[in-house]
Amino acid sequence: MRRVRYEKNGGPEVLFVEQAPEPEPGPGELLVRCEAIGVTLPAVRKVREGKEPAPLGGEVAGTVVALGPGTSGFAVGDRVTGLAFAGGYAELAVVHRATASHVPAYATAVDAVALVRSGLVARGAHRAGRPVAGESVLVTAAASAVGGLALQYARNGGASRVVAAVGDPAKADFVRGLGADEVVVYGDASWGEPVDVVLDGVGGALLAPAVRALAPGGRLVAFSSGGGSVDAFELLVRSASVIGFQMAAIARDQPERYARWREEQWEAFRSGVLRAPVHVVLPLADVARAHALVEGRVNCGKVVLVP
Numbered sequence: 001m002r003r004v005r006y007e008k009n010g011g012p013e014v015l016f017v018e019q020a021p022e023p024e025p026g027p028g029e030l031l032v033r034c035e036a037i038g039v040t041l042p043a044v045r046k047v048r049e050g051k052e053p054a055p056l057g058g059e060v061a062g063t064v065v066a067l068g069p070g071t072s073g074f075a076v077g078d079r080v081t082g083l084a085f086a087g088g089y090a091e092l093a094v095v096h097r098a099t100a101s102h103v104p105a106y107a108t109a110v111d112a113v114a115l116v117r118s119g120l121v122a123r124g125a126h127r128a129g130r131p132v133a134g135e136s137v138l139v140t141a142a143a144s145a146v147g148g149l150a151l152q153y154a155r156n157g158g159a160s161r162v163v164a165a166v167g168d169p170a171k172a173d174f175v176r177g178l179g180a181d182e183v184v185v186y187g188d189a190s191w192g193e194p195v196d197v198v199l200d201g202v203g204g205a206l207l208a209p210a211v212r213a214l215a216p217g218g219r220l221v222a223f224s225s226g227g228g229s230v231d232a233f234e235l236l237v238r239s240a241s242v243i244g245f246q247m248a249a250i251a252r253d254q255p256e257r258y259a260r261w262r263e264e265q266w267e268a269f270r271s272g273v274l275r276a277p278v279h280v281v282l283p284l285a286d287v288a289r290a291h292a293l294v295e296g297r298v299n300c301g302k303v304v305l306v307p
């Protein structure tokens with residue numbers, strides 16, 4: 001089977017496709033023939049910033065072709081999606097059943113990788129901000145896969161005003177189409193009227209203006225892999241708070257809640273209340289181009305690879 005690998009850290013050009021032995025599913029695992037593979041910012045950063053090469057992956061969707069010993073709840077031939085961090089950029093990927101779920105008949109594999117994980121992160125981050133209907137919400141990295149879904153959760157959750165913050169004004173039409181009332185660009189001198197909730201998917205140096213965008217009593221949800229520091233004085237003068245959010249913790253510690261959210265999210269997708277925007281679908285051989293799109297910060301929605 002074909003898989004993506006790299007031998008030294010660097011830019012997208014270090015990625016190449018090679019032949020590799022088929023992986024074997026262990027206890028509790030499914031072997032999935034991938035029909036869609038999501039490219040995520042954490043994976044792109046791993047290639048660029050990691051200390052040494054490591055297996056690449058993220059969300060995948062496809063058909064179950066084998067089950068590991070004692071794996072229940074799934075059968076060969078099932079259409080599934082799940083997480084394959086250790087080897088997901090491949091024709092065949094091993095997915096642990098704890099992260100796997102069925103893909104409904106009305107959805108494609110591309111829909112599944114664009115919606116499930118990104119949408120659950122967006123939903124979880126939105127809820128972590130404890131938004132009350134009528135409050136205002138600002139989303140950074142608003143055109144990313146997670147950000148585009150977060151805008152919709154804010155809009156559908158009754159926000160009085162939804163502000164999209166992006167790195168490039170060329171993304172304005174895209175984020176307005178997902179429910180943003182206003183669009184700000186990171187470097188703008190003002191981000192407009194203060195907001196009650198910020199959902200931050202960028203971190204780093206952007207945390208300072210993101211905190212300054214908060215109204216008194218505001219909440220900033222930090223869910224990015226970008227790290228960064230917050231000036232406590234800026235919180236004090238606003239009586240504001242910062243809340244960390246990691247979806248993996250909910251999936252691990254509250255599996256029933258995670259499954260319920262996933263079902264509700266599919267229902268919202270089926271009824272058209274929620275869209276899962278896709279920037280582009282590329283063949284696996286174009287993996288370097290896929291990473292370059294995300295690293296170059298030009299994508300509007302999910303970047304997807306198809307083996």
Ligand SMILES: NC(=O)c1ccc[n+]([C@@H]2O[C@H](COP(=O)([O-])OP(=O)(O)OC[C@H]3O[C@@H](n4cnc5c(N)ncnc54)[C@H](OP(=O)(O)O)[C@@H]3O)[C@@H](O)[C@H]2O)c1
Binds near residue numbers: 168225247303
């Ligand atoms: N907490 C969790 O459980 C969890 C899970 C998954 C993902 N996340 C986070 O959610 C955020 C969005 O991820 P995603 O997979 O949805 O992204 P994505 O679809 O791959 O979108 C990438 C976009 O993110 C923005 N961005 C922010 N910081 C960036 C950076 N350092 N380098 C390049 N682009 C950057 C860029 O848009 P702009 O230039 O317009 O900002 C870029 O176009 C990431 O910070 C990721 O770490 C969190």
